[in-house]
Amino acid sequence: MLSNNNANACGNVPIDCYHLLRDFHDKLKAVMTGRTHDLAGFTVLSYVVFTNPVPQMSLATAIMALGATFIGSLAPDIDQPTADLYRRLPVGSVIGRIMAPFFGGHRYISHSLLGIIIFGVGLRYLLSMVSSIVLVDMVIVWGAFMIGFTTHLVADMFTKEGVAWLFPVPIHFGIPPFALLRVKTGGGIEKSVFFPALLVANVWLYYTHYEVALYFLRNTIHR
Ligand SMILES: [Zn+2]
Numbered sequence: 001m002l003s004n005n006n007a008n009a010c011g012n013v014p015i016d017c018y019h020l021l022r023d024f025h026d027k028l029k030a031v032m033t034g035r036t037h038d039l040a041g042f043t044v045l046s047y048v049v050f051t052n053p054v055p056q057m058s059l060a061t062a063i064m065a066l067g068a069t070f071i072g073s074l075a076p077d078i079d080q081p082t083a084d085l086y087r088r089l090p091v092g093s094v095i096g097r098i099m100a101p102f103f104g105g106h107r108y109i110s111h112s113l114l115g116i117i118i119f120g121v122g123l124r125y126l127l128s129m130v131s132s133i134v135l136v137d138m139v140i141v142w143g144a145f146m147i148g149f150t151t152h153l154v155a156d157m158f159t160k161e162g163v164a165w166l167f168p169v170p171i172h173f174g175i176p177p178f179a180l181l182r183v184k185t186g187g188g189i190e191k192s193v194f195f196p197a198l199l200v201a202n203v204w205l206y207y208t209h210y211e212v213a214l215y216f217l218r219n220t221i222h223r
Contacts, residue, residue: 074148116150
């Protein structure tokens, strides 16, 4: 599919071909990275729900909390115009190009402790404004967003760029500490190791906590 389209679109102009392939590669990378972050956020959310006393909540709250985890899992990449976050929005690429420069470049303020505080306080304020109109438990929704957001930053620590936790101090932290030993974002290791490892972690988590999961679905969530 790609080669046919590109063969027609490229013609004999190699530079166009290069840009098309580059564009395709960036999109594929963004989707893969987005999926890995979503799955990582979902894994941590499940773990928190299974291992902590969770207050009763309405079905609407549970659905919104799940959605908030997915959004929170992508939100730190608001500083990257090609991020999966923007690809999921209508006219996202335009919004991405406008918004991203405000965050000072990729992996800076939104990927730091300061970013966690700014997003956390900002979202808390936003949710408190809509809480009188939307009848859901905003504290749970907020907590779910923050789980996704924080998980994203921890997951990014495994990549070559690391995370500038102490922004504006320009030190990037990573696991392991040497960038040389870390993985490339959206690269082969992410697809063949991280994503499958997260899937296995979920199978294990749900297998070992299925009674808690059932209790949560039957008793904790109500209409
Ligand atoms: Zn990121």
